[in-house]
Amino acid sequence: MTSRILFSLLLLSTVGSLRAQPEADTWFYGFKAGATYHRIAEIGTTIIPDVFPQDSYSTEIAPQLGFAGGVVFYHRFYKSRFAIQPEILFASRGGDFNYSDVRDLEYSIGFNYQYLSLGGLIKTYPGGGLHFGVGAQVAFNVATDKLTYLSNMPELGPDLQIQQSLREVLVGSNDINVLLQAGYDFPFGLMVEARYVLGLKDVLETRANGFNFIENTNRSSGFQITLGWLIEFP
Template sequence: MKVILHLLIFGCFFSGALYGQNETNITYGLKLGGLFSKISNLQESIKGRDNTFDNSVMESKGAYGLEGGFFMNCKLHDTRVAIQPEILFRQSGETVNYQDATGKEFELGLHYSYLQIGALYKVYPYEGLNLGFGAFYGISLSANNVTYKSNEADGMYDVATRQFYKDGLDGTDDFSLCFALGYELHQSIHFDLRYYLGVKDVVKTNSSSFQFIENNNKSSVICFSLGYSFHQW
């Protein structure tokens, strides 16, 4: 099923591009930006069923990352509407801080990477100002990129504990809706602010001694990027 979905997405990408050669004005370019991301309900998944966590505090801190890649903007003939398919690389995830009554502290980070494939439907209400809505499917590239740092025995057990988290938590593919606000200058420079709303569980829990709880963990990402178009309208 996953393979079929990937093929459908690629098919839409390239068929849209071929159609656009006859009916649209096409520009293409590269973009790069920074982002801040979170994963919902991660604290509940990690706390599990261990009673020693009862007097603890676990806070979500989010994670910073990068997003960049290739875009193709196909502006429909004689309209203020465009279809913009994209292939992007994205780093996102979550960081949580833990403290309990015994003085134990640790920081756990899930640092996931994705190949993002999708498209935006863009409307230009005034000159280069544009509003966009679309969807992106993220193919997981790093399901077990986990960091763990603690004050327990000066970090003596950090490597072993990190392995428990790597074995118990797997990053999965992501699917998100995208809402965008952008502006395109005549000099081919683009500014883009986006919010990605995840609609799919991105963390799968496995059987382990930590007894993680399977939960619905969805991503949310805010991204600001700068793009350059190689061809103007």
């Protein structure tokens, strides 16, 4: 009985793998949406001058949850284990910076950047719908001043006033990303993807300021999980 069940599962898996192979060189389009989990590195080095003893304060760089969604195009080569997947995606990718010191000052800065990304992947299928992919994208920051500031001592300076000053000094910039992905493509069109997004350039421009902030390399990195649906072009 057990051997029959195992044989049936193997047969279904084989049939699914055959169905996943396109019968011709066909293009698909589709839509995807999901969540992001990103952080921006080296923020403390940018905004805290070296004159302050390191044992007088503590900092935390916290990842930030966001949204990703957009349009994808897909083409799997005939009788091949390879496919290409160009994409146009909108994603919120930023991070939080938390600070506290011996004077009981606490504040949090949220970098809530949003990007319009153009890119694509090359996907390889070791078996069935399981795939691994590698690619790249150019990410254009469409919310360069989307920064928030909140402290426990607004008497030192109104939070909204400091927030506006920070927006003029710490400005989001464009990014270039390497994409590493694993996922599963079902034969009926559903795609499940888990992706690591590695930033290659500085995403935070530090302009001339009176805060003693310095220009630094602040790279973004994180994860993205999405569900998508592919539709064959008519």
